[in-house]
Amino acid sequence: MKHKLSEEIKKIEQQLWNMSDHLYHNPELGDQEFQSAQLLTNFLKEHQFIIETGIVNRSTAFKAEYKSEKPGPTIAYLAEYDALPGVGHGCGHNLIGTMSVGAGVALSKLVDEIGGSVVVLGTPAEETNGAKVPMSAEGVFDNIDVAMILHPSDQSYVSGDSLAMDAIQYSYTGKSSHAAASPEKGINALDSVIQLFNGINALREHLPTDVRVHGIISEGGQAANVVPDKATAQFYIRAKERTYLNNVVEKINNIANGAALMTGATLEISNYELSYDDMKTNDALSKAFTKNLKQTDSQTIHQAKQSYGSIDMGNVSQVVPAIHPYIGLHQPGIVAHTKEFADRTITTEGHQILINGALTLAKTGYDVLTDQMLLEAINGEFFKVK
Template sequence: MKDSMIKFLDEQQQSFYDISTYIGENPELGHEEFKSSKILAENLAQHGFQVETGVCGLETAFEATYDSGVPGPIIGFMCEYDALPEIGHACGHNLIGTMGIAAGIATSKVLKETGGKVIVFGTPAEETKGGKVTMAEQGLFDQLDAAMMVHPLHSYVKSGTSLAMDAIQFEFFGRPAHAAASPEQGINALDAVIQTFNGINAIRQHVTSDTRIHGIIPEGGKAANVVPEYAVAQFYVRAKTRGYVNDLVKKVVAIAEGAAMMTGARMEMSHYELSYDNMVTNEGLSDVFTQQLEALGVDSSEIMDNRDGSGSLDMGNVSLVCPAIHPYIKICNELYSCHTTEFRDAALSEQGKEAMMLGAKAMALTAYELLTNPDVLEKIKNEFAKSKK
């Protein structure tokens, strides 16, 4: 049956190439991916999946299910398809989305023999207000025995970690005044923002080395001769674990409150993006995927060990509710970084498309192992249960 899955993907290769090219050439920002989600959902429907669009109140999200009707494992594949402003699919989400449906459809072709169920999730806006966060909160992934996605990169890398992250906004409200004629009548909201930055810089010596706190001032006043009555600071607060991020946020909020007291301004705090949890790779599931990658011809010496991510992924939220992996697959020979025009072009290249199909095959074969080998699945589930304690 493994051979039949590979044969199917080889026969349908051009169709999947065309889909990834279409998405790549029609980049859409997060929660605006109408063309991308539509072409992915339509292709799944053509292959017998029951597709529900607009799930969890997210207009460009979807849940596509293929149920064998026979009890068995439930395997989930994640699709991403949002682009970046100005530079398009410079993170290769055109490949990720197509890879997800290709793996899901290939797996569906053997379900009559194996039993079980396959669900392909369309998860919008990974780059900003991650759709997986909302979908995880509403319980869509609780049913899964395993969840997978593969991300393009310049190397093969095993699934690793990512940083938990909160996106925090502080708004400060002061009182305007002429900055030269009557400054004593004003309350400077920008001063409160500056003191917040200074306070955060002062705690950097006293946080763990994995901590990242970085911010901007999107609003700081309108004219130099007017005391700013309104100013805004936005920060990402990141660290290895959700618990430590929660502690850090308390400290950062206290700093902003102190800055408001010092200047006489009023402060309001909010989250301007959804919070991402840290990625917890299921090593058992990761091992199965790596074995399939090697069986497909990738030399073990080419596959790098777990990547300790310095960024944040909404796949982290998935990994806390079911066993999950987020490995990387090589799409170019040069060390192009994600979020660059060079990487965008690599994601549209022939090499990128070939890598996409390799990733789809490895995920499909991994799913087959889980569907047919209860001992392997039990080991994966036991590892996940221990990680929750």
């Protein structure tokens, strides 16, 4: 019966290409993907999925479910569809969204016979304030057995890891005064920020190589002859695991408080974006996916590449077995987050990758639905690691 998935994908391939190309030509930024979400949900609705929009209080997030009357696992495919400023779909989210939708629709045609359910989750704003974070925290994945997403890249890679990340803002308040005539009456908030940077740079010597700390001064004064009474720095702080990241953040917060004490300024610490947890790939699920990709696509599949980035799929992987593999665009060396990468998604090769990716996701979902030993291995690994 698994071979029927190819037939189902073939039936909808032109619609998938059209949707992906439409997303490319009409890019929308995170949490503004109104047309994109509507396009995908309309297609899912045509195939008898039950649609719930605006989930986790995000207007462009959605949950689409096709539930058979026979018991069985629930497979979730995650769709991204936010674009980047200036370069549009330079991360290939037009492919990601349509691959997941295509896989969901294809698999839904079989579940009435084999049992189980298929869910497609629309997950806005991956590039900025990822909706997968509140989805993971608010129970969206509670009744889901596995979650999958497939990302385009220059070449194909097995699912790997990612760094946990906190986006932290340090806002200092001092006291303005004339920098030349009465400097003794001022409290320089910018000096606090500078001492914060100096303290972090001193800390780097004592951090492991997987830790990344990088930041900017987003506010530092208006004129050189006025003592700045407001100054703000924003940092991304990353580490291989959430537990160690929390330790690093505590150290940097202590440095920030020390910088305030040095100048007499007051300090407010806040998160200016959502925090991402580290990605924990489920190897059993990943091996099943890789086996299917080898049968579907002729490209070499490389081992997971070392990742120093952070993704909101990491939060998903903490609450449900999950994978985040990559499928190549047949152009080794092409760089993501560029116009060239976006353009590649609407070529003949990009269209074929869309079909291959959707089919591989569908086949892997079928394996989980029909192979009890595979599901037991996936769960055994997940709960052991957890």
